[in-house]
Amino acid sequence: MTNPSISLKIILKYNLLMIFFTFLSNYTLAGATASQCYFDNALGGPWNIYAGNNKIQISNSTPVGTVLAARGITVFGVYTGKSGEPDTVRIKGSWISGGVGGGLADYHTVSTNIPGIGLRWRYSSSSTSNGILLRNAVPIILAEEAAETSAVGSGTIQLTTVQELILTGNTSGGVVTSTPGAATNFILDAIDSTGVVSKVCNATGDFGDKYTLDLGNVQVQNVCEIETPSIQVMMGSFSTTDFPSINSPSLQGGTRFSIRLNNCSAAAKPSIYLVDINNRNNVSDLLSLSPATEFGAPPAQGIAIRLKLISNNQSIWFGSNNSYLMGSVIGNMVEMPLQADYIRTGTVTAGHANAAAEFFIDYP
Known part of the structure; x- marks a missing residue:
């Protein structure tokens, strides 16, 4: 497998408010x-x-x-x-x-x-x-x-x-x-x-x-502001022999990264949920791989990607019903450390292994 990666993206929405004022003219007809x-x-x-x-x-x-x-x-x-x-x-x-x-x-x-x-x-x-x-x-x-x-x-x-x-x-x-x-x-x-x-x-x-x-x-x-609207996690290269058993991570270990928020109000209590871009109905703890690959290379088979919270080693489950507290505001910032692991799901074949997820921030 060559240069597999996860691309985490966030969608931001902006609303433009317009208030219209009506000025009325009145005319005196008679006393x-x-x-x-x-x-x-x-x-x-x-x-x-x-x-x-x-x-x-x-x-x-x-x-x-x-x-x-x-x-x-x-x-x-x-x-x-x-x-x-x-x-x-x-x-x-x-x-x-x-x-x-x-x-x-x-x-x-x-x-x-x-x-x-x-x-x-x-x-x-x-x-x-x-x-x-x-x-x-x-x-x-x-x-x-x-x-x-x-x-x-x-x-x-x-x-x-x-x-x-x-x-x-x-x-x-x-x-x-x-x-x-x-x-x-x-x-x-x-x-x-x-x-x-x-x-x-x-x-x-x-x-x-x-x-x-x-x-x-x-x-x-x-609320907080997103420090980086798009996060790219480079996983490196693996061998098919790095996955000895079903549902196990690679022997090489995972890749750590963080989602960071800044300009947080002191009382902000953000939570997060993630959606699998390649399968938006996915509510499991495995992020599916993209069928499309770079330069026409075949996609890898028999593996998926699992994300987990570093703070408690808890796996991230996808879908809007699976929400996780991001942590406390420290110095106007919130940082949520995560780890991405390749997980064996079947017979592993070599190829590109890319995945993508969107994450959404909620506030109470």
Whole structure:
């Protein structure tokens, strides 16, 4: 057999998140007064996660202040518009409580139930620039427009907001479900041309209490990065006489190698499973050989490859149902030492003996 090898490969997936903001233009038709004001149902969209499919993934290289996930929430203010002196309808708002500790943390966030994960609220409208909801004793104007009449006698003012989960420090991970102690103050009102606040258009709402207590059960994971996405293990050359008995390894011994992860968060607990590329239904502890060989040489017969953990001499079984803990984080790294052995499965004939496996990293 000549230069047999195992080629271990990893598949990496990346997702690109795009959030679209809608800016609405409003046109004043005629002077109108506003009355009977109220907040309609605020419509919240799904959480969009920047890294990972349905879980937030944080490594040691994720900078504090990173936006981890976001979702849009549209706030509607409804009023009855009648012809008359022109009113300006407004939506105002601010945080009135910043959660545990009573104030806003860094990066303009309130605390969530997971230490190190904060919630920020941005807003935009046709009349105001993009802004961040801050803590103010007096709510600030988030949106305003001239009151309008309509065929049904009602008008609407719309505020587009985006909630963002922010990394604010070290986190042990978990499920983000609430912002304990946080509250907001939103006001819908109207003023006339002299700046006098209307007495018949005034409504309040606390959307912090109503819409931030369920953050979509977003899971936060502490993860690592792959040091080398493709590992090639050179096994060397063997003789057919190196395999004295069935199910025994070569007398020459195996080849050791390691799978290493870096930039691990301290709380990361990675596990791994491997899939036989030549037979993805393989759930045994023997990695099958590739039928294709280099330079037209015949494939070896009567042998397979077995991988084992150096730490406990345990054989690796293939398939997604066979998962193994990779070890503890030491110095922001995790190293999993392995050994590859040729194993006799039948009558051994000379030839090339190549195999390939993909490995996948999971986190709790």
